[in-house]
Amino acid sequence: MRQRVIVIITLIAVVLVLVLLNAASYVKVEPTADSEAAPDRSTFNAGATGTRALYDFLHESAFQVARWRDSTASLLSHTGPKPATVVVIGDTRIPFSKTETKEMLQWVESGGRLVLIDRSPDRNLLPDSGEWTINTHVISFPWPELDPTDFQAMTNGVKSLVPSQATFFARDVDKIMPSRFAGAITIAAREKKNQKSGHSNASSEGEDEDSFSEPPPASEDSTASNAPKLSPAPVVSVADERGALLIDYPHGKGRIVLLADPYIVANNGINRADNLQLAINVVAGGGGLIAFDEFHQGRASTHNALIQYFEGTPILAICAQLALIGLAIVWSRGTRFARPLPLPQVDRRSSLEFVTSMAELQQRARAHDLALENIYARVRRVLVRHAGLNNNSPRGEIAMRVALRSKLDRNQLESLMRSCEDIINGAPTNAKETLRLVRQLRQIEASLGLQGRARDARQSEQA
Incomplete structure (x- = not known):
């Protein structure tokens, strides 16, 4: 910032010096007086020879x-x-x-x-x-x-x-x-030029009245009109x-x-x-x-x-000099006087970049089963941990243990898990059905307090 202030002050000083130099060197050109030998007959001229x-x-x-x-x-x-x-x-x-x-x-x-x-x-x-x-x-x-x-x-x-x-x-x-x-x-x-080649000068001098050419004969159009001929x-x-x-x-x-x-x-x-x-x-x-x-x-x-x-004032010279200064500034700003500096490396990655990319990829590929598999695998691990079982436990036992520890219905939970596993294993589905199953999985997580933010808040309260 300090360097920019110095540059700005220098430019202002240079402009002031140029203005002072042009004002000091300006010599007013006195208008030349009108001369009859070289008159100016323009209607813009208010002098003696003007109009x-x-x-x-x-x-x-x-x-x-x-x-x-x-x-x-x-x-x-x-x-x-x-x-x-x-x-x-x-x-x-x-x-x-x-x-x-x-x-x-x-x-x-x-x-x-x-x-x-x-x-x-x-x-x-x-x-x-x-x-x-x-x-x-x-x-x-x-x-x-x-x-x-x-x-x-x-x-x-x-x-x-x-x-x-x-x-x-x-x-x-x-x-x-x-x-x-x-x-x-x-x-x-x-x-009138002599029509006869042998006509003498004496005869031409004696016929002064015939020395003029006759006017051209009137055309048919002119004789037809009644307008007088000028x-x-x-x-x-x-x-x-x-x-x-x-x-x-x-x-x-x-x-x-x-x-x-x-x-x-x-x-x-x-x-x-x-x-x-x-x-x-x-x-x-x-x-x-x-x-x-x-x-x-x-x-x-x-x-x-x-x-x-x-014209005739220092204004044009000042404008030309300012234009040259501007061109010099542009040229100096675009010229490198040392080795090139590496560009700053900005980390553009975020925690949601991978999730957003995968979601967009699965949406374009219509891979509904793959999206459901990613969500269901995480929810199943949370349910297994909540039930106190291992990952190899059958879904019926997992649903029974979760229902005993919560107010969820065992049959509905087991039916939801069965539907998710069938789709993951290749059963036909669509975007609407997949969205419905995902919404139910999120509701189970919310009711059990097994979501990430809810779990972190609960752990902080217990601590």
Whole structure:
């Protein structure tokens, strides 16, 4: 017991030392300030470059918003809720793979609405619309030392813009204030390849009007329907002298919306002019569930929330060290450092073990005669001793002597002895008959006081 107390005290001391060492060596990691050169556009980020303000405003305004933390494959699954609009903001920390791009565009083709808000979005997420190609380019790039909270530095030399035409995105929007680092969207038509191999460049320059390919002929199914056909040409809602700032165009049954300046929806620019109203029109214009992509922002749901909560604290190191201590204790307890000690020999035998074993054996073997022989032989020896005769005396004489010395009936006693001896000698019997004879033998012993405990008590009284 004393050794165990010493071990417990030692373990407690080791744990306290580890806790003190971890607390002393812990250095609080200061969060890095937001930078426009490497922004964090997540809706979890409440800093200048984050989009927490837009998400909270939509949520408190009773819009259906959610943080989408699953992969794009879940958009095509048949289980779980499906968003009507997916919003991808900024240069994501985890780029879209080819498979994810294909799945995203397939979801848009089936009727989804994709909103891209970035100065230079992934080109693979901007498929051509009919004969039109969409490209973006950036003229001015932010530098690392730029303070994103400085309004003058972010909008130096930039004038507010008014909507180019009365589209849905321009509803209740008088003017917006983009940043000086906004991208420019260019829309160009793909040129038709010359069908004649000998066609000269001069003739192609003189036929500018015929340089575009004709739209494909309408199929029979489309001509049969009365629904109007949508134009594949992108619609420009906001533009400046450099190019378009906000466009949208159809893709399959869905639509793709492109806003070339994240500053309009970010925390540091959403309160400027009518940027908030434009952000609401762009993001929530399609109705239904709005899902902000957090999977590609590095906040996938596969991460352990508990580990993320304690990340950067000494708690994880302390738990790991305690686990190592536990493993060391288990290993030391299971390792032998000396010769093996013999196991203690415990005597399991008892006075009734033999009797119990024989009784069970005779019961299973249905050896009723053998069980009766064991009991009758002992009772006969007791009766012979009580009568003052020897073991060779006949049962009639034994019964007569016992009857003279007690109140037992001679004929009943002699008949009982005869029945027992007949069964022992091979007469047929059963368990019920054997039990009846044994019960009578026990009653004779009890009436004569010849049982073991009664005899011992009588002898002790006489002494």
